[in-house]
Amino acid sequence: MIFKHLKELYSYRNLIWQLSWSDFKLRYKNSILGYFWSLLEPLLMLLVLYIVFSNLMKIKVEYYQLFLFIGIILWGFLSRATNSGMLSIVGKPDIVKKIYFPRDIFVISSCITALLMSIFESLVFVMFMIFYRVPVSINLAYAPLILVFLFAISLGISLALSALHVFYRDVQFIWQVFMQIGFYLTPILYTIDIFPKNLQRFILLNPIARIIISARDTIIYSSPAKMNDLLFMFLSSIVLLLVGYIIFSRLEPRFAEEI
Amino acid sequence: MTAIKVENLHKTFRIPHEKRTTIFETLTGVFKHPTYETFQALKDINFTVEEGEALGIIGENGSGKSTLLKIIANILRPSSGSVTTLKKLTPFLELGIGFQPDLTAAENIKIYATIMGMPIREINDKLDDIIEFAGLEKFRDTKLKNFSSGMHVRLAFSTAVQTDPEILLLDEVLAVGDMEFQQKCLDVLSQYRKNGVTIIFVSHDLGSVRRFCDTALFLHKGKQIALGNTAEVIDSYVYSGNQEEALNQINDLEAEPSENKTPRGKDKKIEVTNVEFYDKFNNKGARFNSFDQMTMKIFYNAYERISDPVFGIAIYSENGENLFGTNTELKNVSIDSLEGEGHIDLMIERIPMLTGRFLLTVAVHTHDQKLYDWHDKQYSFNVISTCRDVGLFEVPCNWKI
Numbered sequence A: 001m002i003f004k005h006l007k008e009l010y011s012y013r014n015l016i017w018q019l020s021w022s023d024f025k026l027r028y029k030n031s032i033l034g035y036f037w038s039l040l041e042p043l044l045m046l047l048v049l050y051i052v053f054s055n056l057m058k059i060k061v062e063y064y065q066l067f068l069f070i071g072i073i074l075w076g077f078l079s080r081a082t083n084s085g086m087l088s089i090v091g092k093p094d095i096v097k098k099i100y101f102p103r104d105i106f107v108i109s110s111c112i113t114a115l116l117m118s119i120f121e122s123l124v125f126v127m128f129m130i131f132y133r134v135p136v137s138i139n140l141a142y143a144p145l146i147l148v149f150l151f152a153i154s155l156g157i158s159l160a161l162s163a164l165h166v167f168y169r170d171v172q173f174i175w176q177v178f179m180q181i182g183f184y185l186t187p188i189l190y191t192i193d194i195f196p197k198n199l200q201r202f203i204l205l206n207p208i209a210r211i212i213i214s215a216r217d218t219i220i221y222s223s224p225a226k227m228n229d230l231l232f233m234f235l236s237s238i239v240l241l242l243v244g245y246i247i248f249s250r251l252e253p254r255f256a257e258e259i
Numbered sequence B: 001m002t003a004i005k006v007e008n009l010h011k012t013f014r015i016p017h018e019k020r021t022t023i024f025e026t027l028t029g030v031f032k033h034p035t036y037e038t039f040q041a042l043k044d045i046n047f048t049v050e051e052g053e054a055l056g057i058i059g060e061n062g063s064g065k066s067t068l069l070k071i072i073a074n075i076l077r078p079s080s081g082s083v084t085t086l087k088k089l090t091p092f093l094e095l096g097i098g099f100q101p102d103l104t105a106a107e108n109i110k111i112y113a114t115i116m117g118m119p120i121r122e123i124n125d126k127l128d129d130i131i132e133f134a135g136l137e138k139f140r141d142t143k144l145k146n147f148s149s150g151m152h153v154r155l156a157f158s159t160a161v162q163t164d165p166e167i168l169l170l171d172e173v174l175a176v177g178d179m180e181f182q183q184k185c186l187d188v189l190s191q192y193r194k195n196g197v198t199i200i201f202v203s204h205d206l207g208s209v210r211r212f213c214d215t216a217l218f219l220h221k222g223k224q225i226a227l228g229n230t231a232e233v234i235d236s237y238v239y240s241g242n243q244e245e246a247l248n249q250i251n252d253l254e255a256e257p258s259e260n261k262t263p264r265g266k267d268k269k270i271e272v273t274n275v276e277f278y279d280k281f282n283n284k285g286a287r288f289n290s291f292d293q294m295t296m297k298i299f300y301n302a303y304e305r306i307s308d309p310v311f312g313i314a315i316y317s318e319n320g321e322n323l324f325g326t327n328t329e330l331k332n333v334s335i336d337s338l339e340g341e342g343h344i345d346l347m348i349e350r351i352p353m354l355t356g357r358f359l360l361t362v363a364v365h366t367h368d369q370k371l372y373d374w375h376d377k378q379y380s381f382n383v384i385s386t387c388r389d390v391g392l393f394e395v396p397c398n399w400k401i
Helices: A002-011 A013-029 A034-056 A064-087 A093-098 A104-131 A138-167 A171-185 A197-203 A207-219 A227-258 B023-028 B065-072 B105-115 B120-133 B149-160 B179-194 B206-212 B230-255
Strands: B002-016 B036-050 B054-058 B080-085 B089-092 B167-171 B198-202 B215-220 B223-229 B270-278 B287-289 B294-307 B310-316 B322-327 B337-348 B356-365 B371-384
Touching (some): A002 A104, A013 A104, A013 B105, A034 A064, A064 A104, A064 A138, A064 A207, A093 A227, A104 A227, A138 A171, A138 A227, B002 B065, B002 B198, B036 B198, B036 B215, B036 B223, B054 B065, B054 B206, B054 B230, B065 B167, B065 B198, B120 B149, B149 B179, B179 B198, B198 B206, B206 B230, B270 B371, B294 B310, B294 B356, B322 B356
Parallel strands (some): B054 B215, B089 B167
Antiparallel strands (some): B002 B036, B002 B080, B215 B223, B270 B294, B294 B337
16 A cells, blocks of 8 residues: 555656745745845854853863754754644645645655755855865765655654644644754754763664764764664654554545545 | 446535544543534435546535535545546646745746646646746746736636646636636637547536536435436426425415505405416426426406406516516406406416526506506516526527628
């Protein structure tokens, strides 16, 4: 059944791309400085967090600004993808009620839009890398794989949230609180070493924590990703995608009536 | 070859009394059993549409036409039964789905055409044609929010007609827009018919259904009343409601206190007791197809022997304009004398009205205009158009070149 669905989605690849790309353009079209603003936002956040936490942190972290920037970009992607993915079905009632195509196309394309925006932000990160003359190694090759896992996890969460949000309109507030807490429980601002060992194990249950740590290792610190981390990320992407897909396909038949 | 097959289709909507839209409400209401009404929108619908056939679906508002179309389009799912479509389906339930006001005309065409299932290469090839057909060459890169609603519709329409459908679902699309636009739609529809596209067409416009559809399906309160030859189904549609409506009307009349009628004094020697309308199948009703036959029966009660009375009628439009009046004297019908109950009939061979509600005045008087009884605009009937001419009346005419 899933393979048949994947085949159907493949036949709709143009639509997915059109929706993602037009959404991406829309985000920036309303202001001439649109592209500039979208870069300014993470940069300002980076600046504030850097000033505060580089003074607060006891342990000296090498390339702390890049360390922080990677965390902000990756967490920003998760947050953006799940938030826009969650609203992607209820945000298009006129289409849902008037025409049929696989409904998860809305969710997939809004995650792709979020990805496009994050890739755009990463251009500044690349400039930072060059500016600070960070050496890169062959281990950078792990990075795309890690990003694929992050995308899969975000998509899985978005699928579940978007379907639930059609029926329960307070899901978005609950999720916002959840993300707020998640931001501090994930090693974005700090290294995981500041915690005692048994607490570290607890924090590493969060696949996003492993994704951010591995991304830093491979991109900034030229070290390979740990095998058990990759395995954990892989399994959690599969599980989240499946759970998301199952919830979505259970609720999907009633979308047009409930929206 | 069969293009669409609908078998034992049922659709029930659940309408909760108190809709729970949040997790909070669901948790706090967990001990209260949710109550809801069920509404059977469709009951046991069965039909097949052959390839190249055009099926018209007719019925009153709320009869389930749009629900049926949405189920065929896979937007709603049936409660039980099945719909099998064996061809590529293109629904025109609404024009301009997914239009983004902040994108330009060209960008919107690309998105809309993709939603309608056009391959990307074809869209790029046809982009200029579409814009030209809509007459919007100058506005190619203008944002859609600056378009007038007319330009909006033109853009959507010219994009939609570029699709190459195998099965076309049409829902009242023709109802929007001016005469010129409707004509354009009908032209495209004829073109599709010629190309052998299978069409399912939902409309109130019986004229278009008659012109385009080989077969028709008549739904009433979710039930399939008639399926088959278009002309026969349209007849059953127009005249089916009659019995029910007639009953209502009689009740209305009876319930209505006779205050605005002339008081029924003992001095009244003869009075009109009722007027009934009969259609070409000799069923009583108040709804007629234009150009059909109709009989008005005027019931009277003569309390004493009346010699040489004159019966007359006048037909008014809903605005109160007197459209037509006649009486027995003008038609050289003389009635010797009447006594007791009875009825006099007026035969209308061909109703010339096109559409609307018409009011009827009935009177009975002596030769020298002394009134016995007069019911001013107390009766009414409806005429439903089955052609595409407009106006109140048909004027018999022919074009010659």
